Amino acid sequence: MSTIFVTGATGYLGGYVLDELLRRSDAKLAVLTRASDAAQGKAKLWRALQMHQDIDTFRSYLPRIELVQGDLLLPKLGIDGAVYTRLVHEVESVLHVAASLNRKSSKACFNANLRGALSVIQLARAVADDHGLRRFSYVSTVAVAGIRNAETVFEDTAIEWDRSDYDPYARTKKFGEHMLAELLPDVDRVVFRPSIVMGDSRDGRTSQFDMVGALITLADVPLVPLRRDMRLDIVAADYVGEAIARIHLCEEPVHPVYHLSSGEQSPTAGGILDTLAPALRIRPLLVPAMGRPFEWLFRTLDSLPRSGVQRVGATMKVFWPYITFDTVFDNARVTETIGRPPPLFSSYGEKMYRFAKKVGFQYPYTPLPEEDA
Secondary structure (H helix, E strand, O other), rough: EEEEEEEEOOOOOHHHHHHHHHOOOOOOEEEEOOOOOOHHHHHHHHHHHHHOOOOHHHHHHHHHEEEOOOOOOHHHHHHOOOOOOOHHHHHEEEEEEEOOOOOHHHHHHHHHHHHHHHHHHHHHHHHHOOOOEEEEEEEOOHHHHOOOOOEEEEEHOOOOOOOOOOOOOHHHHHHHHHEEEEEEEEOOEEEEEEEEEEEOOOOOOOOOOHHHHHHHHHHHEEEEOOOOOOEOOOOOHHHHHHHHHHHHHOOOOOOOOOEEEEEEOOOEEEHHHHHHHHHHHOEEEOOOOHHHHHHHHHHHHHOOOOHHHHHHHHHHHHHHHHHHHHOEOOOOOHHHHHOOOOOOHHOOOOHHHHHHHHHOOOOOOOOHHHHHO
């Protein structure tokens, strides 16, 4: 039985990827988990997978999952020496999903997205030198394309080193791609660049509410400072998870880099409001000239003492560039590989809005049953 070493599996996107790997392969999954003991690790795993599996399905997959206690930020990933040596001998491929999405903190992004990624690459290097590594898959972001406006961006021309970056997250993921290519030149590598990952196309649920909250905040105000034809490249999390797992598992991926995005099917600001209209109390007006005043408002709210209002300002300040850059990322590669384009936002956006409001922007997690702890 082959072994896939996976990081970030207990996170939002990682849960989708892990569920797809379990359903689409019989591989053993060695999952890096920051936990004090096995019980805490199992509880974190259940928290990540309960959106995708009932408890019986979860139990049935547990024998194929090895919870590897460690920490992305520690030397050799904080993995026990004997376990690390065994993984070097057993691992067949590596799928690195873990990252810090803290767009406000250069320190957090540097530590997780560069130091942490380097440690994962060093493990992969040891595996490759020991018996060969089938593949290293790296989850990056379309934000590596830097500051753009009204463009369609293609995989092979996305990174321009002279172009400025939006934030520390984009900057560190861009260098992470570079580091991977430099340190594993002889290993089959695949880079995945998701766009704005938001919601589940099947039922509208989500357990990550930062970007969802930013979008809903805009939809709920009387005036929206966007052009009606401005595009937002939003892609459903279930499509992204499926694409990552399927391409990682396939024998020979056609391309080294994939945009996991909606491309030319990306919704416009006007289309998003049309989709959400049945759930909105008031249909907002699109007033592009209000962009500068809104930016000032977000900065002002973010400077207030910590409160609900301050958090709204902080969230909007961080995500405003991603909402307003009117850029889409060509997705012909993933569409051809998966055999279908991603679901349209119009097919699930209203369900996502209603779900987020219903749960108060907090996913209703259920604890692991005592008999499984």
